[in-house]
Amino acid sequence: MSVIVEFTLADEEFLLGQVLANPPDMYIELERIVPTGSSHIPFLWVQSDNYETFEQRVGESEHVASFTALDRLGDWVLYRMDWKARRHDVLEGLEASDAVVLEAYGNSGWTFRLRFPTHDQVSRFYNYCMKHDIPIDIRRSYTLTERSDVAHQFDLSNEQREALVLALRRGYYDTPSDVTTSDLADELGVTQQAVSKRIRRGTKKVLERTLL
Numbered sequence: 001m002s003v004i005v006e007f008t009l010a011d012e013e014f015l016l017g018q019v020l021a022n023p024p025d026m027y028i029e030l031e032r033i034v035p036t037g038s039s040h041i042p043f044l045w046v047q048s049d050n051y052e053t054f055e056q057r058v059g060e061s062e063h064v065a066s067f068t069a070l071d072r073l074g075d076w077v078l079y080r081m082d083w084k085a086r087r088h089d090v091l092e093g094l095e096a097s098d099a100v101v102l103e104a105y106g107n108s109g110w111t112f113r114l115r116f117p118t119h120d121q122v123s124r125f126y127n128y129c130m131k132h133d134i135p136i137d138i139r140r141s142y143t144l145t146e147r148s149d150v151a152h153q154f155d156l157s158n159e160q161r162e163a164l165v166l167a168l169r170r171g172y173y174d175t176p177s178d179v180t181t182s183d184l185a186d187e188l189g190v191t192q193q194a195v196s197k198r199i200r201r202g203t204k205k206v207l208e209r210t211l212l
Helices: 015-020 051-059 090-096 119-131 158-170 181-188 192-211
Strands: 003-009 026-030 043-048 064-073 076-083 100-106 110-116 137-143
Touching: 003 119, 015 090, 026 192, 043 051, 051 064, 051 076, 090 119, 110 119, 158 181, 158 192, 181 192
Parallel strands: none
Antiparallel strands: 003 110, 003 137, 026 043, 026 100, 043 076, 064 076, 100 110
């Protein structure tokens, strides 16, 4: 039975996070990642105030073979990265345990939501992190049959559910809106970009499950 695990990891404990960190005013979201035995992180979405500096710095990293901007959607840019493998990194732990990254995003720290084939693979990943002193902070772990709350019926992450509930309670969906995404961001203690992304993705998941 597959197991979903959600955890957080500081930038300094995540090599990819270190490479992508700075400028500070940016939000990064990794595309869904399925282990392939080759490139770990093929695509990522970035929202930043300084793309030129970001591209130059990441492209010059010794851990990046290539880094290419593929597309732009509003103020988001999609990049393809050829990430060089590195032993004793959390990415190697994910590959060794056959984990699928369902969601991963960073803005002064990283949040991951993973799917493991079995509890044994979860234990393998956890033991790998402990062995190599990778301090992951596990926030939630559950099987698909344990998803009893409404949020997980729609495959929402905790952060997406939190943003949607707060937006609904504060009148974000009213006409006219009683609050802005900036107001919601202040209350949640995250960036405006992060709140906007959570609301858009969360709303899409709910609509897909109810209308399609």
